[in-house]
Amino acid sequence: MNLPRQRYEETFVLNLGPQHPATHGVLRIKVTMDGEYVVKAEPVLGYIHRMHEKIAEQGNFAQFMPYTARMDYLHALALNHGYCLVGDRDAGIQVTERAEYIRVITVELNRIASHLLWWAAFLLDLGGFTPLLYAFDDREQILDLLERTTGSRLTYCYFRFGGVYNDIDDEFISDTRTFIDRLRKRLPVMYHSLVTGNIILIKRIKGIGIISAEQCRRYGASGPVARGSGIDFDVRKHEPYSIYPELDFDIPVYDEGDSMARYMVRMDEIEQSLRIIEQALDKLPDGPIMAKVPKNLRPEAGTCYAAVETARGSLGHRLLCNGDRNPYRLKLRSPTFSNLSLFAEVAEGMMIADVLAFLGSLDLVIPEIDR
Amino acid sequence: MMANPIVHALVYLIGLMTFAGLNAAYLVWCERKGAARIQRRTGPCEVGWAGLLQPLADGLKLMTKQLLVPDGVDAALFRLAPVLAMLPGMVALAVIPFGAHLQALDMELSALFIFAFASLAMLCVLLGGWASGNKFAIISSARAVSQNLAYEIPMLLTLITIALISGSLNLREIALDQQGGLFQWNLFRLEGWHILTMWIAFIIFFICSIAETNRAPFDLAEAESELVAGYMTEYSSMGYGLFMMAEYINIVVGACLTTILFLGGWGCPFDVAPGWWWFGLKMYALIFTIIWVRWTYPRTQIYRLLNLSWKVMIPFSLINLLITAGLVKFL
Amino acid sequence: MEATNELHTTLLTLFGKLNGGAEDATEPNDNDATEARTATIPLDYSRSGANLEQHCRPEQLRTAAELLDNQHFLLESITGVDWPEKNQFEVLYDFIHYAAPQYRVLLRCTVSRDEAIVPSLCSIFSAADWHEREVYDLFGILFDGHPNLIRILLPEDADFYPLRKDYMP
Numbered sequence: 001m002n003l004p005r006q007r008y009e010e011t012f013v014l015n016l017g018p019q020h021p022a023t024h025g026v027l028r029i030k031v032t033m034d035g036e037y038v039v040k041a042e043p044v045l046g047y048i049h050r051m052h053e054k055i056a057e058q059g060n061f062a063q064f065m066p067y068t069a070r071m072d073y074l075h076a077l078a079l080n081h082g083y084c085l086v087g088d089r090d091a092g093i094q095v096t097e098r099a100e101y102i103r104v105i106t107v108e109l110n111r112i113a114s115h116l117l118w119w120a121a122f123l124l125d126l127g128g129f130t131p132l133l134y135a136f137d138d139r140e141q142i143l144d145l146l147e148r149t150t151g152s153r154l155t156y157c158y159f160r161f162g163g164v165y166n167d168i169d170d171e172f173i174s175d176t177r178t179f180i181d182r183l184r185k186r187l188p189v190m191y192h193s194l195v196t197g198n199i200i201l202i203k204r205i206k207g208i209g210i211i212s213a214e215q216c217r218r219y220g221a222s223g224p225v226a227r228g229s230g231i232d233f234d235v236r237k238h239e240p241y242s243i244y245p246e247l248d249f250d251i252p253v254y255d256e257g258d259s260m261a262r263y264m265v266r267m268d269e270i271e272q273s274l275r276i277i278e279q280a281l282d283k284l285p286d287g288p289i290m291a292k293v294p295k296n297l298r299p300e301a302g303t304c305y306a307a308v309e310t311a312r313g314s315l316g317h318r319l320l321c322n323g324d325r326n327p328y329r330l331k332l333r334s335p336t337f338s339n340l341s342l343f344a345e346v347a348e349g350m351m352i353a354d355v356l357a358f359l360g361s362l363d364l365v366i367p368e369i370d371r
Numbered sequence: 372m373m374a375n376p377i378v379h380a381l382v383y384l385i386g387l388m389t390f391a392g393l394n395a396a397y398l399v400w401c402e403r404k405g406a407a408r409i410q411r412r413t414g415p416c417e418v419g420w421a422g423l424l425q426p427l428a429d430g431l432k433l434m435t436k437q438l439l440v441p442d443g444v445d446a447a448l449f450r451l452a453p454v455l456a457m458l459p460g461m462v463a464l465a466v467i468p469f470g471a472h473l474q475a476l477d478m479e480l481s482a483l484f485i486f487a488f489a490s491l492a493m494l495c496v497l498l499g500g501w502a503s504g505n506k507f508a509i510i511s512s513a514r515a516v517s518q519n520l521a522y523e524i525p526m527l528l529t530l531i532t533i534a535l536i537s538g539s540l541n542l543r544e545i546a547l548d549q550q551g552g553l554f555q556w557n558l559f560r561l562e563g564w565h566i567l568t569m570w571i572a573f574i575i576f577f578i579c580s581i582a583e584t585n586r587a588p589f590d591l592a593e594a595e596s597e598l599v600a601g602y603m604t605e606y607s608s609m610g611y612g613l614f615m616m617a618e619y620i621n622i623v624v625g626a627c628l629t630t631i632l633f634l635g636g637w638g639c640p641f642d643v644a645p646g647w648w649w650f651g652l653k654m655y656a657l658i659f660t661i662i663w664v665r666w667t668y669p670r671t672q673i674y675r676l677l678n679l680s681w682k683v684m685i686p687f688s689l690i691n692l693l694i695t696a697g698l699v700k701f702l
Numbered sequence: 703m704e705a706t707n708e709l710h711t712t713l714l715t716l717f718g719k720l721n722g723g724a725e726d727a728t729e730p731n732d733n734d735a736t737e738a739r740t741a742t743i744p745l746d747y748s749r750s751g752a753n754l755e756q757h758c759r760p761e762q763l764r765t766a767a768e769l770l771d772n773q774h775f776l777l778e779s780i781t782g783v784d785w786p787e788k789n790q791f792e793v794l795y796d797f798i799h800y801a802a803p804q805y806r807v808l809l810r811c812t813v814s815r816d817e818a819i820v821p822s823l824c825s826i827f828s829a830a831d832w833h834e835r836e837v838y839d840l841f842g843i844l845f846d847g848h849p850n851l852i853r854i855l856l857p858e859d860a861d862f863y864p865l866r867k868d869y870m871p
Contacts, residue, residue: 194667362841
């Protein structure tokens with residue numbers, strides 16, 4: 001429901017955040033309101049800015065690895081992957097095949113966990129508290145699986161240049177298969193029947209926060225935000241990396257561009273990720289999990305870019321080297337930074353409750369925006 | 372003993388206060404336990420057996436905290452609003468017939484009396500929100516007022532259909548009129564074919580009573596993901612506690628009213644052993660449904676809520692009124 | 703892949719025009735850093751993650767961006783780099799295309815550290831708004847024509863530019 005353009009006679013400014021239940025972290029949105037309508041919304045960033053890019057310049061290549069997980073803590077393995085990818089590419093390291101499979105399996109498990117948490121938090125934004133606990137039930141299983149292999153539950157530091165740190169065992173494989181069956185059974189019952197088909201949910205998010213494909217392009221949107229607007233763009237297919245070209249999976253695309261479309265994209269992605277994990281487990285080859293890598297990476301001078309698909313979109317690392325042992329400059333292109341930048345334009349004229357439903361559908365992780 | 376009007380008044384006063392207080396405290400416990408079961412967890416279980424002393428602990432905690440009165444609030448109104456919020460529910464309980472002989476005050480027009488005080492509840496929310504001097508609170512109050520106004524109309528329209536059937540606005544008479552088994556209840560009334568339309572009235576009335584008591588999915592006034600805590604944002608200590616208690620007492624009143632108007636009051640479905648226990652059973656079943664709904668559905672949107680009332684509830688209740696009037700007149 | 707190849711040819715032609723007939727596409731001379739230059743360099747995707755590198759003078763930047771906009775590219779990120787030895791700032795613009803897989807274009811533009819002003823791409827790509835603010839915030843490079851060039855990540859009262867190489871906390 002959009003406000004017809006008119007002169008706003010009496011407005012007031014409402015500060016949503018940095019401490020507000022709906023901003024999931026320390027995002028602040030300065031909203032100018034006319035009654036319940038939003039005249040202007042202005043995100044204010046930087047409340048959790050830690051200058052990771054400077055930290056990267058201070059140490060050698062390996063030393064920055066633990067920091068990557070501190071950005072997008074919900075899909076931390078994808079950030080591990082992104083950083084490893086740019087390092088491998090720049091230093092010309094050939095990752096062993098088994099390591100590539102393990103990377104994909106764990107990243108996709110983590111992606112499911114991230115989508116589940118988004119789903120839970122989104123429903124919480126819409127006032128439904130119960131789905132949170134159902135989603136956390138499933139997410140817990142994933143965290144247990146990953147904990148056994150990676151040693152941590154949230155901020156993983158599992159990938160290394162040229163491979164991974166720890167091999168997966170048979171127990172991990174069989175438990176992952178059990179989990180896939182479990183989630184496949186629960187998805188239609190606990191997720192779709194209870195929530196997706198709910199009339200109140202549909203009424204609240206269908207047609208809300210419509211983003212056009214052209215807007216996506218102008219703002220450089222990626223991930224489920226772009227795919228919800230009918231753009232078939234997924235880095236896993238667009239700029240294939242790792243073993244994704246060898247696996248058979250679909251990219252869910254919805255044309256509506258509203259919050260419901262983004263919701264459906266993420267729900268379908270969970271199923272696709274399950275497919276990916278299943279195939280990767282079937283094909284998992286034997287072999288070493290680490291390639292021969294020099295102790296200190298010292299890529300030659302030049303620049304290199306690598307993108308990975310995180311749960312939120314295209315995450316890019318632009319690396320500039322000058323032949324030294326530490327990165328000369330490492331730029332992190334975070335997907336939500338671009339996705340959030342279109343928020344102000346779309347939110348204008350919406351009602352405050354719809355604005356928050358729209359904000360939730362963007363799937364923001366604030367530490368990743370602020371870096 | 373009851374012959375003395377002062378003793379009668381005192382006994383009922385104490386009884387109703389206890390009833391309201393216990394309900395307010397233990398419905399919170401029920402809600403938390405119910406929510407926990409729905410969410411596959413245990414809920415309160417540390418304080419007392421099955422967490423039964425939890426309300427007491429919560430109450431103690433709230434009472435020992437300081438009621439912060441921030442700068443820029445209207446201090447007098449700010450303190451008055453939560454106390455006033457308790458009033459309508461407590462007063463309304465006085466005219467509710469829990470059993471054939473269990474009613475504090477039998478008065479004509481007691482149904483209207485309850486509605487008059489229900490409007491006052493809305494005023495308290497407005498007062499609290501306004502006095503807080505907080506933007507979230509004032510948006511919340513504006514929402515609460517428009518929501519209550521919108522939902523009182525269909526509620527009253529359905530009340531008129533009941534009045535047409537029972538020929539009275541006295542709750543006791545309405546309940547007495549429904550004695551004698553399931554098919555005498557207004558909801559399932561065979562006599563005069565009211566069973567055809569009364570279920571619509573019942574659904575409308577039940578939805579309206581959820582909306583009137585600001586319960587999810589219609590808790591727009593305290594939508595925590597949008598308005599933090601709505602009109603209660605600035606309240607701490609028992610100021611907050613009283614608002615919470617008032618909410619639960621209002622739920623009790625709403626459930627009592629629905630029981631009397633549609634479910635035959637204290638009557639038994641099989642016409643054996645009618646009494647206040649049947650009343651309690653029906654009332655708590657309704658309250659459980661309200662809790663159940665809250666923990667199942669997400670919250671709706673304010674304009675959808677108002678649209679639902681003005682565009683769906685009111686037309687339907689008008690049509691329902693027309694049909695009922697026709698049935699009463701011609702059958 | 704066909705779309706990508708076609709796009710590549712088109713861009714080579716367009717950038718060739720931008721470079722001007724007189725100046726041939728040549729390897730940039732790093733020793734001669736003070737002199738602004740234009741050049742188009744095809745890159746190896748598997749090695750560098752990009753296919754085309756276009757060096758621009760600041761005044762050409764908007765024209766180059768408009769070219770890319772007409773081809774429906776999107777601005778993915780803007781990277782600032784500090785080269786204190788050359789007394790230069792460099793700004794790197796990454797462009798990709800939704801419909802062209804494995805294709806990334808990199809615009810590079812160097813400015814003097816003493817007078818770091820680059821034209822803003824805000825009016826062409828809305829994404830540039832925040833990315834330019836970030837580069838301004840961390841390097842102090844000014845973007846000429848930006849509607850709202852204020853700090854985005856650091857506090858409003860910060861009086862330093864942390865990603866400059868000479869900044870030490």
